[in-house]
Amino acid sequence: MADPSSYRPKPGQIPDSPGVYKFRDEHRRVIYVGKAKNLRQRLANYFQDLAGLHPRTRTMVTTAASVEWTVVSTEVEALQLEYSWIKEFDPRFNVKYRDDKSYPYLAVTLNEEFPRVQVMRGAKKKGVRYFGPYGHAWAIRETVDLMLRVFPVRTCSAGVFKNAARTGRPCLLGYIGKCSAPCVGRVTPEEHRELADDFCDFMAGRTGAYIRRLEKDMTAAAEDMEYERAARLRDDAEALKRAMEKSAVVLADATDADLIAVAEDELEAAVQIFHVRGGRVRGQRGWVTDKVENVDTSGLVEHALQQLYGEEAGDAVPKEVLVPALPEDPDAVSQWLAERRGSQVSLRIPQRGDKKDLMATVQRNAQQALGLHKTKRASDLTTRSRALEEISEALGLDTAPLRIECFDISHLQGDDVVASMVVFEDGLARKGEYRRFQIKSFEGQDDVRSMHEVIGRRFRRYLHEKEQTGEWEETPARTAEQPSGPAPLPTGPAPSGPVPDSSAEPREDDGRPKRFAYPPQLLVVDGGQPQVAAAKRALDELGIDDIAVCGLAKRLEEVWLPDDDDPVVLPRSSEGLYLLQRIRDEAHRFAITYQRAKRAKRVRSSPLDDVAGLGDTRKQALIKHFGSVKKLRQATIDEICEVPGIGRRTAESVAVTLASTTPAAPAVNTATGEIIEEDDGGSKT
Numbered sequence: 001m002a003d004p005s006s007y008r009p010k011p012g013q014i015p016d017s018p019g020v021y022k023f024r025d026e027h028r029r030v031i032y033v034g035k036a037k038n039l040r041q042r043l044a045n046y047f048q049d050l051a052g053l054h055p056r057t058r059t060m061v062t063t064a065a066s067v068e069w070t071v072v073s074t075e076v077e078a079l080q081l082e083y084s085w086i087k088e089f090d091p092r093f094n095v096k097y098r099d100d101k102s103y104p105y106l107a108v109t110l111n112e113e114f115p116r117v118q119v120m121r122g123a124k125k126k127g128v129r130y131f132g133p134y135g136h137a138w139a140i141r142e143t144v145d146l147m148l149r150v151f152p153v154r155t156c157s158a159g160v161f162k163n164a165a166r167t168g169r170p171c172l173l174g175y176i177g178k179c180s181a182p183c184v185g186r187v188t189p190e191e192h193r194e195l196a197d198d199f200c201d202f203m204a205g206r207t208g209a210y211i212r213r214l215e216k217d218m219t220a221a222a223e224d225m226e227y228e229r230a231a232r233l234r235d236d237a238e239a240l241k242r243a244m245e246k247s248a249v250v251l252a253d254a255t256d257a258d259l260i261a262v263a264e265d266e267l268e269a270a271v272q273i274f275h276v277r278g279g280r281v282r283g284q285r286g287w288v289t290d291k292v293e294n295v296d297t298s299g300l301v302e303h304a305l306q307q308l309y310g311e312e313a314g315d316a317v318p319k320e321v322l323v324p325a326l327p328e329d330p331d332a333v334s335q336w337l338a339e340r341r342g343s344q345v346s347l348r349i350p351q352r353g354d355k356k357d358l359m360a361t362v363q364r365n366a367q368q369a370l371g372l373h374k375t376k377r378a379s380d381l382t383t384r385s386r387a388l389e390e391i392s393e394a395l396g397l398d399t400a401p402l403r404i405e406c407f408d409i410s411h412l413q414g415d416d417v418v419a420s421m422v423v424f425e426d427g428l429a430r431k432g433e434y435r436r437f438q439i440k441s442f443e444g445q446d447d448v449r450s451m452h453e454v455i456g457r458r459f460r461r462y463l464h465e466k467e468q469t470g471e472w473e474e475t476p477a478r479t480a481e482q483p484s485g486p487a488p489l490p491t492g493p494a495p496s497g498p499v500p501d502s503s504a505e506p507r508e509d510d511g512r513p514k515r516f517a518y519p520p521q522l523l524v525v526d527g528g529q530p531q532v533a534a535a536k537r538a539l540d541e542l543g544i545d546d547i548a549v550c551g552l553a554k555r556l557e558e559v560w561l562p563d564d565d566d567p568v569v570l571p572r573s574s575e576g577l578y579l580l581q582r583i584r585d586e587a588h589r590f591a592i593t594y595q596r597a598k599r600a601k602r603v604r605s606s607p608l609d610d611v612a613g614l615g616d617t618r619k620q621a622l623i624k625h626f627g628s629v630k631k632l633r634q635a636t637i638d639e640i641c642e643v644p645g646i647g648r649r650t651a652e653s654v655a656v657t658l659a660s661t662t663p664a665a666p667a668v669n670t671a672t673g674e675i676i677e678e679d680d681g682g683s684k685t
Contacts, residue, residue, distance in 0.1 A: 004061045008047045014040040019071045020081045022089075023064035030089035032060050032293070035078040037329065039069050054294035060093045075332035076339070083306040095269075095289050095303045105132040105283075106140045108153070108200055113189055114161070114182045115196035117144055117153045130316070131203045132275070132283040146239045148178040150214070151199040154192065155179065204277060204315075211237055255279050257320035258308070259350075259359055262300050263366035267291055270370035271304045274362050277318075286366070288373045302327035309340055317341035322350050322359055383575055384427030390576030391522070394568050395561065397548055401522035402426055406583045407458075407535070408526040409439075409450045410591035416598045417445070419454040420591035423520075424583050436594045448530045455523070455538035462519055463542060519547055526584050528553040528560050528567075536562040552584045607633075607661045611653050618645050622654070633658045 019039040023032040036042030046053075046061050053061065072078050086094050107120035111127025119137050124130060132140070144155065154161065156171055156179070164170050164183040174181035182192040214237040221230035259274045268290055275283035287304070295303070301323045309317050317340050327333045330347055337345040350356040388400040404424045411417040417439040423430045437457065439450050523539075525531045532551035539547060550568075551560040557577065558567035570577035607629055608619045625643045626632040632640070632654070640651035 004047050004050070004064070007064070007066045009043070009067065011040070011044075014043055014069070015071055016040040017071050018073070018075050018078045019069050020078050020085065021067060021069040022085065022091075023060065023093075024066045024068070025063055026065040028066075030085070030091050031063060032091050032093040033082055033085045033089065035075075035082040037075055037078075039071070043067065043069070056093070056291070057294045060293070063093075075329050076336045079306070079329075079332055079336050083310045086306075087310070093293050095291065095293055095295055095300065104137040104140055105130045106144065106203065107131075108196055110193075110196065110200075114154050114192050117148075117155050117196075117199065124311075129200050131200075131277075145178075147199065147202065148173070149239045150236045151195050151202065152178055152180040153196050153199050154182060156183075203282075255320065256318045257322055257355070258318050259322045259355075259362045260301060260304055260308075261324055261359060261362040261366040262297055262304070263363070263370040264291070264297065264300065265370070268370065268374065269300050270366050270373060271300065272362050272366040272369055273304075273308065274358070274365075275318075276358075284365070286369045288369065297325040298327050301325055302333060305333060305337070309337060313340050314342060317345060319344070320346045320348075322348065322355055324349065324359070324363065380427075384579070387427060387575035387579040390570070390574055391580065394559065394570055394576060395522070395548060395550055397522070399521065401520070401548070403518065403520045404522045404524060404583060405458075405520040406524040406526065406587040407451065407454055408584070408587035408591040409447045409454075410588070410595040411445055412595065412599060416595050417443075417450060418591060418595045418598060419450060420587050420594060421454075421458060422583065422587045422590055424579075424586075427579060429586060434590055436590065438598075447527065448534045451525055451527070451531045452534040452538050455525075455535045456541065459519075459539060459542050459544055463544075519544075521548065523547050523549045524580065524583060524587075525549070525551045526554075526587055527551050528558070532560045532562055552580050554584075557581065607658055608654070610661070611650075611657045614650065614654065618643075618650070621645055629658070 016038050018035075018037050020033065020035045021039060021043060022030050025031050034042070046057065046067075050058050050062070070081065072081060085091075104119050104121050105124075107118055108129040108131075109116045109118070109127070110129050111125075119140050120128070120130070148155070152173075155173065156164070160171055161183050164174075164181075168184055170179065170181040170184050170186075173179035174184070174186070180187045180192055180195060182189065187195075214233050218230050218233035218237065221227075221233060255276060256278070257276045259276065261272050263270045263272075268288060271287045271289075273285050274281055275285075287307070289300075289303075305321070305323075305327070317337055319341075321337065326347070326349060334345055334347045337347065350359050385400075388402070391397070392400045402425060406422050406424075408420050409417065410420070419437040419439065421435040421437070423433040435458070437454050439453060441453050442449060523535060525535050528551055532549060535551075536549050539545070539549065549562055552558075553560060553567070556567075556569075557572075558569060559577075559580065560567050570580075606619070608614060608622065621643050622632055622640070623629070626635060635655075637648065637651045637655050640646055640654055641648055646654075
């Protein structure tokens with residue numbers, strides 16, 4: 001435990017201007033990020049008598065070993081920089097909201113020639129218009145199904161669209177009037193885009209004009225005795241009304257607003273957000289967080305606003321944001337929101353009327369979400385704790401293994417040999433720390449040798465990280481045991497560029513979370529005695545003797561320990577065995593997924609892969625322009641140069657490479673005698 005006075009800056013060193021500060025621990029990892037109007041006053045609060053600090057703040061300052069700051073010109077810049085640093089460094093003592101699910105959005109791909117309506121999850125893409133989020137994907141599909149009567153926008157995938165264009169026959173939706181069938185030219189690209197724009201306008205809340213227009217056209221058709229057309233327009237209007245009824249009016253005057261409510265106790269907080277567009281609730285979402293820093297409701301609200309709007313712009317930021325408590329500096333936050341929206345944003349607490357009533361509803365949802373989360377967590381925590389205790393007792397460990405790493409080898413008859421590493425902390429999967437490896441030192445099938453290589457590579461990286469932070473002293477004994485030559489490094493999601501081995505010059509730590517910086521208390525391998533012995537031998541060669549090793553054999557679900565001739569047999573009803581099985585199965589799933597992806601990539605290989613300096617974007621541009629590798633092979637250099645982004649030197653390289661590769665003989669369907677042509681990627685289908 002560090003003494004804060006040992007790294008306290010001198011009073012004259014800290015400026016009295018706005019800025020953002022970072023606390024780092026003894027390993028130079030950033031553990032807390034904060035902002036202040038006056039850095040001198042704010043930082044002085046951390047270096048008072050420890051007895052007067054909040055317990056969480058006291059833990060943070062005694063964990064830290066240094067503090068540094070960056071001066072900015074305005075509070076708005078401080079807010080933006082704080083958000084950027086929290087995203088970049090993931091500090092352990094900052095509030096981080098955990099989204100309780102991946103919410104689906106109704107998306108319209110306006111960046112395509114023929115915009116498509118679809119359900120989307122995950123990160124938002126440029127040029128796509130989003131509506132929501134919705135609680136369930138089926139709610140989106142029901143709404144879209146009703147609206148396609150009036151706005152028959154394309155909903156099919158790219159493959160279905162291209163196939164319909166090739167055959168000249170639309171899909172089923174085109175036949176039943178729920179798609180305008182731009183694939184076969186029933187409408188022009190301009191007419192289809194107008195339909196998509198009308199669809200977006202209706203979803204954005206401008207509903208009255210469309211319904212009034214339909215009713216007016218229906219009346220005119222009836223007066224002209226066009227009764228079939230009048231009936232169709234009547235049904236269209238009813239469909240739009242039913243779509244509107246799915247989100248009842250909650251605020252008058254077609255208000256666009258987000259309402260944010262917070263429910264909290266001493267340890268955790270839940271945030272609920274209602275998205276109101278055009279006076280109707282268009283989406284709802286929620287987050288839960290551990291209160292790892294001393295933060296009140298206004299601080300939780302500010303963190304929620306950063307999380308909600310930190311990467312949004314334009315209409316995604318509403319005109320009005322209603323909160324239960326204003327942030328510490330509401331003017332700066334309002335200005336930051338206005339910059340992201342491009343116009344004024346009202347940030348306030350509702351005092352009366354419909355908005356206050358709706359805020360009470362959002363608050364009740366937050367309370368229920370917090371209660372449900374605590375109920376689930378209490379149950380899960382009890383089970384996980386019992387499982388870890390059972391594993392500790394069965395394996396003779398001193399403490400419960402809070403961090404467990406499991407390794408598995410996967411291959412297909414000796415080809416595409418890969419390995420996986422999955423991480424469980426406190427009985428829960430930490431998918432952000434999963435790693436995958438390619439076997440490099442040999443070819444063929446040898447699970448034991450593969451396990452030895454992977455364990456060695458993983459823990460050489462661990463020792464390298466410790467050397468960088470000064471935690472590991474190079475000793476003569478370890479030097480003698482260390483294999484000669486550069487250490488092989490893991491592949492997969494590794495940093496770009498060459499990574500130095502443990503003998504390289506240490507680099508200054510930038511505070512970001514390291515890939516292999518933390519060792520497990522228990523290392524699990526998928527296999528029996530041979531795999532366990534290989535893993536233990538790899539650790540012994542590196543001089544690591546403080547990590548427990550075991551293996552879980554699939555045949556009888558036996559747990560094997562190093563140097564033991566008999567396995568440890570856990571009861572079938574044991575929570576500890578169930579946890580080990582879940583970890584082993586997750587490692588197997590992750591390994592086989594990677595192995596299949598590598599095999600699929602190899603099968604889909606194209607002659608264009610051999611063209612030096614030709615990336616995926618330009619490969620796709622070439623295939624899209626010529627239609628197939630076969631036609632590209634027949635093209636001249638001047639014709640290849642016509643493709644956007646392809647210069648003459650690249651065109652020459654493409655032509656030379658394709659000329660030097662012999663096209664494979666055409667495949668034949670033995671049942672029909674049909675010749676199977678090359679597809680767009682150049683592989684046989």
